[in-house]
Amino acid sequence: MPTPYELEKARLACFITELQDLIDGHNVSSDLKEPLKDALDDALDSLQGLEQDHA
Structure with missing residues (x-):
């Protein structure tokens, strides 16, 4: 799981x-x-933050 x-x-x-x-x-x-590019930047930042928090 x-x-x-x-x-x-x-x-x-x-x-x-x-x-x-x-x-x-x-x-x-x-x-x-x-606006889609702004949302993409935010999503990429969120993914990077998630990966940093998990490391």
């Missing part, structure tokens, strides 16, 4: 992948890409 750390890391990794796909996609208007 996965640990809470592993579950949170997997959740963040999936969220990051989804955001990257949206940012790179052609179906998202350019005015939405900046």
Whole structure:
């Protein structure tokens, strides 16, 4: 059974992948890409913080 750390890391990794796909996609208007990039930066920071806390 996965640990809470592993579950949170997997959740963040999936969220990051989804955001990257949206940012790179052609179906998202350019005015939405900046807020998506901000959310991506926040998710990457959260993942980094999670990994640092677990180390």
